[in-house]
Amino acid sequence: MSSYDRNRIIRWRRGWLPSKPEPCGHCGTNNFTTRNYLILCYHLLPALNISHLQNEPHPLDSLLNQLPSKPPTTEPLKTKTYLFWLHCWPLILQFLKDIDHDIHVDSQQVIDAMATKPELLLDSLYPDN
Numbered sequence: 001m002s003s004y005d006r007n008r009i010i011r012w013r014r015g016w017l018p019s020k021p022e023p024c025g026h027c028g029t030n031n032f033t034t035r036n037y038l039i040l041c042y043h044l045l046p047a048l049n050i051s052h053l054q055n056e057p058h059p060l061d062s063l064l065n066q067l068p069s070k071p072p073t074t075e076p077l078k079t080k081t082y083l084f085w086l087h088c089w090p091l092i093l094q095f096l097k098d099i100d101h102d103i104h105v106d107s108q109q110v111i112d113a114m115a116t117k118p119e120l121l122l123d124s125l126y127p128d129n
Helices: 003-014 035-041 044-048 059-065 075-103 108-112 118-125
Strands: none
Touching: 003 059, 003 075, 035 044, 035 059, 044 059, 044 075, 059 075, 075 118
């Protein structure tokens, strides 16, 4: 995971991304950029296919809490978990990058940090795949 990706995740978890509610630049409505609205606006939950978390007050935080801290030991669980994160992890990083870009449109630092590297985390957790 790149330092930019890690920074965005930390800022999301601390409630700093988005920084303050502003009119949403993604959909062009006057809805404000709260965390819950952005998840709806970007259609994150249907894309992640995590219906079991839809009733959670903060579904993305609940999903991030499920990140494995070490590789699973059994092969079926390892394959299932790997495939789940292979699908979800790039979408999460892209979602956070898009929010960061939409909120800081003119920031050169955000423009420089646009590349996400989802494979870095997956390779470290699942070196055999």
